[in-house]
Amino acid sequence: MHMIKPRWIKPVVSASLLALALSAQAADTIKIGVSGPYSGGSSPMGVSMRDGVKLAADEINKAGGILGRKIQLIERDDEAKNERGVQVAQELINREHVVATMGFINTGVALAATRFYQEAKIPVIDNVATGSLVTKQFLPPKYPKNYVFRIAANDTIQSHMIVEEAVVKRKFTKVAILADSTNYGQLGRQDLEKALDERGMKPVDEEKFNIKDTDMTSQLLKAKAAGAQAILTYAIGPELAQVANGMDKLGWKVPMIGSWTLSMANFIDNAGKNGEGALMPQTFIQDPDTPKRKAFIDAYIKAYHPSHNRIPSPVSAAQGYDSMYVLAAAIKQAGSTDGDKILAALENLNTKVEGVVTTYDHPFSSTDHEAIKIGTPVMGVVKNGHVVHAN
């Protein structure tokens, strides 16, 4: 009895052969996920971060890639929404089979999405979101290994620097805290309180405002009545601009010192002259003060042509760029794309990685997943519509 060959066998065999060939080709690249908001209010940060990552990946690929393979970036828009961030994480892990992911601008998205990488044992580098909790959700001994790393100045560091600037450097004894009512603002307010408490101080006044509030009279009058010599802020661009404009209206001008969002273009543009002099911690300022930084800024402007030659968010672009190089060094050291091996390499990185923010010499350890330490970020100040080094 001879076998009857069904008519469909030929196309099926050739199709599966083709699929095999395709997957073999795909395996030649190293897939790395990039998750961030590329549309919406946080998009200046998301797009800058992505472009920084792309710039670094292109450079690495031109130099021959890693382990003889090219990097392939899989970019996904998380729209700054927690639920969307979770979908993106699942897609990158289960469908795209990325070896690692970088990104996150929004603390909420980072907290929600990193859980999936932790479960899938895939390393993830947060390169913008600042919430102190992001790298501390899966600490050993409760979890055997923590797969979440960060290359960004977290809120603990930032609030520390803000308080140091106000209390130590400028010797203010009375400061007021103005924060918005979002998670970002209120968690930041707690960090500021803690940092003040370490210096034995309490804020003379604490005020809240909502997103889209247009009138800050009562908040500012209360801070003024309490005798505040400076206001410390944790909020985002547009409302910070209303605070600066409100101070001008009331004829009450005290220094504004706050989280890095004071460097956002929508603060600088909307506050205009009233935003001049605002101080904030920055890991990177668009100032070509070293050859490496000059090369990075020139390459960014040449590749993406930002308006007025101003990188929308220089901090995000620089951290994105550096995170790609650190990850590439770790994959190279691991000699493999296995998640646990990359994690081990990240926690004990033997090569010094020269980035644009800083030079990363053993940036992480098994107990410390924060690459940016106190001392690395500098204070920036708004001057003539640009952020420059504050001295």
Place this chain on the structure above:
Amino acid sequence: MEILLQLILSGIALGMIYAVIAFGYQSTFATSGTLNFGQGEALMLGAMFGLSLAGDVMGGPYLNYWLMIPAVLIFGALQGAVVEAVGVRPAIKTKSEFGWIMSTIALGIIFRNVAENIWGKDDMPFPSPLPTSPLHIFGANVLPMELMVVVGAFLMMILVELFNRKTIYGKAVVATASDRDAAGLMGINTRMVITFSYALSSMSAAFAGVLIAPITLTGASMGAVLGLKAFAVAIIGGLNSGMGIIVGGVLLGIAETTTGFYISTGYKDVPGLVLLLFVLAIKPSGIFGKTAIKKV
């Protein structure tokens, strides 16, 4: 004392912002008993259109602030007519009780999405036609633009009242308002009057948009919160009283600033809403509203 004065003046300025937006709710309610729940978006579109003409977002400026206003008024009127034709007329025709609510909300969302795609989601500064340094009044500070909003609010109130009382078109509107069927029998094209009232409503919203934009920042989402607050003002003041809108706005504005200062900035939106509930419980037609008697 100085602080209280500053709070009251800032409250009045804030309240007048709400009031100029709230005017738009009136004209449509008067003629057809319907409201445009996309009022906040009409305001936003007016402001964004104005910014495109008078600012540099679209390669401008093409016109200065004052010359831009008539263009914005025409734009607003057209936008209102579209809302009426697409969202409200079908609902009135089919005697649908609530169809217009859903369709005006839906149109509002569509307008916001369109604006986000054209102008982006970010807030932008609107060039101020007046100096931005504050004036000093009895030790309190007020921005020239805030005074202009107050003047604008009164101007709108006077124009609406004059229009209704002195012109033949206004009388047609009033006639349609008091009895649509009878007005139709008397030869008034009531459908036209309703379209017109929507055009007028969005026109006033667009005007309000360019009036307040130099104070509030301009962006696709600027209308959401403001439109809601203005709705509260329209309910508190009464949906058929020009005076009521101004009083309602001022009450809400002062309630917000004084609560923010004397109680807590975390609760500053509460008293206004309590006031709203209170008015609805005691006098549902608003403080200055005439009670509508529905004969069945």
